[in-house]
Amino acid sequence: MIKRAHGFPGGVHPDYHKELTAGLALEVPPLFERYVVPVAQHIGSPAKVIVDKGAQVFKGTVLAEPSGFVSVPMHSPTSGTVKSVKNLPHPWGPSMLAVEITADGEDTPDPELPRLNHETASIDELRDFIRQAGIVGMGGAAFPTHVKLSPPKEKPIDVLILNGAECEPYLTADHRLMVESPEKVIAGAGILAKILKVKRICIGVEDNKPDALSALEKAAAGQADMDVYSLHVTYPQGAEKQLIYAILGREVPAGGLPMDVGVVVQNVGTASAVWDAVANGIPLIERITTITGRGIGRPGNLVLRIGTLVEDVVRWRGGISDDTIKVVNGGPMMGMAMSGLDVPVLKGSSGLLFLERDEVEQYHHYPCIRCGRCVDICPMKLMPCIISYYTENEMFDEVESLNVTDCIECGSCAYVCPSSRILVHHMKMGKAEVIVRRRKKAVS
Amino acid sequence: MSTNAHPISHNLLVSASPHITSGETIPRIMYNVILAMLPVCLVSIYYFGYYGIKVLVLTTLFCVGFEYLWQKMLRKPVTISDGSAAVTGILLALNLPPSAPWWLMLVGSFLAVIIAKQLYGGLGYNLFNPALVARVALLISFPVHMTNWIQATPLFSGVDAVTTATPLGILQTAIKTTGSIPPEVMAQVNPSSQNMLTWFTGHMMSGSLGEFSALAILLGGLWLMYKKYIYWQVPVTYIGTVLIFSGIFWMIDPTRYAHPLFHLLTGGLFLGAFFMATDMVTSPVTKKGLLVFGVGCGLITCLIRMWGSYPEGVSFAILLMNGLTPLLDRWFKPTVFGQRKLYEETK
């Protein structure tokens, strides 16, 4: 049975534009010639490259090893040779260390891929296997999954929430996954629940995806510990804290993590990747990415190898229009605008959005007219307009006292701002400065 | 490999997220406010004909003109097209007596746009509502011209303009001179069904241009609320406070204090509650702050009307609360998500 979740305070209702791709089945592109796998694709320390220039690699061969606890390995997306290991353009910034691979076209899987019998494996083995498969949160933030699966003893977890809200406009990657392979999501959730030893699994999906809801309900039928929740269509319903509040009514304390209220949230895409890894031995080398927007020739939901270059995808999908002015890695609300198309698809790339000139927000330096809309809709109940004013004037003590560090950068404030103020940019800057100051204070 | 491998020739645009907008803009808000004031303007033109048109048009032109001149002089970008100067102009016009001479409008527009708005840094930075600053400054400086009320006469009725006092003025003079409400005034201020109807739809007495029809103001106010340009908090608490406060005193002594509905529907309360206290720039940004703001306006209005030396207190009340707005923003912050007690309860 599908349960109805509560809402959460605040939020906005942007135009979703999901009709562009919601009905399009997953497509697999042909093999491209060149792949670029950066070592930094997740939150945490970048992986350490272990292959040399000229080395022969197979599909799934480890290219880089984790360099700390909050770090995961990178795998080769296809078979071929390592062309170079150097700084190459990256979606997050000018350039970062990456392994460049020239594909041989054979796509031979690595014969030495580790396998695991997930039915007999211990919890620690499962968790380690998920880490070795390079799995990170697939929703966009790309936080290493095994870290979330290792809650400290003093924080007991009783609920696992699967996040299928996909509240970002335009994106339909999770939607297609839930419609086309709900059984993988459910099975992956089972593995995650086993590792966390939780009795209750909740799956939250926004009710603008009725086909996904019914597919999941069918796949989860007969599992007593699993509830499918239909969520209100409000952005940012898929933000962890808002999702927990909507489903369980628990409020994650300010500055805290979901585990503080006994919850772990995982994206549906992550669950599916976990299943692929433990059951089929496939490390995280591909993901579903929605390629969409008015600017792209043929929008669609693609199964892309991680490391695929955006320009290759663009060429395959019919090129982009001359008016395309913004290319976003992720959704339009929280995604990162990229400076070029010579960058690879990352583990966290849930979408590639091509926006034309007349549909993008052009930020101005208009003064705030104190309309209070941002205060009204802020899902974290902050005062973005006042924080932005203080950041502008470099009054960072005030910025800190207004809880800027609780900002989740969902972008709702800037979305509604009639003065087109760069509120999220102000929040980011305020946050960065406050964190630097706190660190300085801690040192002295 | 080149760094400009994308198949488009121009540089891409990069900014912080989000990359889409709700399409809401300052001009859109301002033109909606002007639209919402249209019914009131039409009513005032209906009652004052030529006088109404003259005050409305001239004041608006003066305000826009001053803004244009100021920005040209300081070589700032000219922003008259955003409609904010026009809104100030129309609001000021609605706050002037229909008999106002042209120079009074000119001085008022100067005070509103230059002194109360541009000197503070322009739109968004002014602490006080520009139209109200102008009205109060004019009221104090030119009390004769500002209280030279003429009797409202429906358009085309052919009656000459007759000077008369406002309902609130009649009431105050009566109470000051006799200590209670005399019977002939009582007939005017008690809420008989006849009185109620004229007060609500447009009373045939006198007052500022925008004080004539609560109905027309309500129409505009509801439109703004529907469009979410103003929040219900201010008008409801403001009008509610006046209703309750004056109601209490009316119940104590109906011979000394007028009926609450009289307070509600005559004078500038509706205009103030829907169009001036709700001014975004000069009211708090938080819901809690807005509630307190409304209650404060209501209390001060009642205090001035009942015991002050001016018959009308709406402008003073709103200006005083404008001054408190920064403090209200500081005192009544929303509770940050995750800082409520709720967490302990559910766990």
Next chain:
Amino acid sequence: MLEAILTLSGLAILASFGLGLAAKFFAVKVDPRVEKIEEILPGANCGGCGAAGCSDFAKGVVEGKYAANACPVGGPSCAAKIAEILGEEVRASEPRVAIVLCAGDEDQCGNRFDYNGIYDCNAADLIQGGFKACTYGCLGLGSCARACPFDAIVITDKRLAVIDRDKCVGCGKCVPVCPRKLITLVPVSRKTHILCSSHDPGAEVRKKCKVGCIACKKCEKTVNGEGISINNFLAVMDYSKDLDGFALETVCPTHTIQRVDQPALQESEKTA
């Protein structure tokens, strides 16, 4: 009338007693030298010395926290007077001046993308690592100029920060503000500077910027390795050695090394 006069004068007498007593009992002992030094100081409260302001500095100097010549604005004459008050020997210190180690304006070094955000270098640096092709170069949004208490930094119309050497007193306030750490303080007599901070390999630099250091080592050879070292694809000057005599600006093929003593550039900027 009389009553009023008596009351008021009585009050006045009482109050003056109170004040007198308070001054005696709660007196804070101030070293007389602190006041004297404060008088000498320029009073700009720029914070260039590291103290919170001029009076804080005066206190610190007497306590021995700061050196007598630590005030960058006052210069040698001020240092001499302070040393005299403290009874110390006058130590000469050469005044310093700030320099922006980047010459890549918009003509020399292009942009990777069109930036739409806060007009501030630190903010711009948060978005995709800055819009400039070179990730080490000056963003030219003027954060340093806004931090300068002496109006000594000009942002040219081609988006490059340039120090006005006439106005710069070497307080160093601009140094920590720059997100790319391009500004350093150098002795005022040094005229030759390597105006690049890019650690990119030469080939990369050539692609991005016309005046970037490509680490060709010509300057290093010219000075025989004394005073210039190539450090991670960048020539770095050791300012303790005077290299003005080598005419390095004629040696450098990319014109990264320039003589910066000309008021010529500044004049043109001022009129621009």
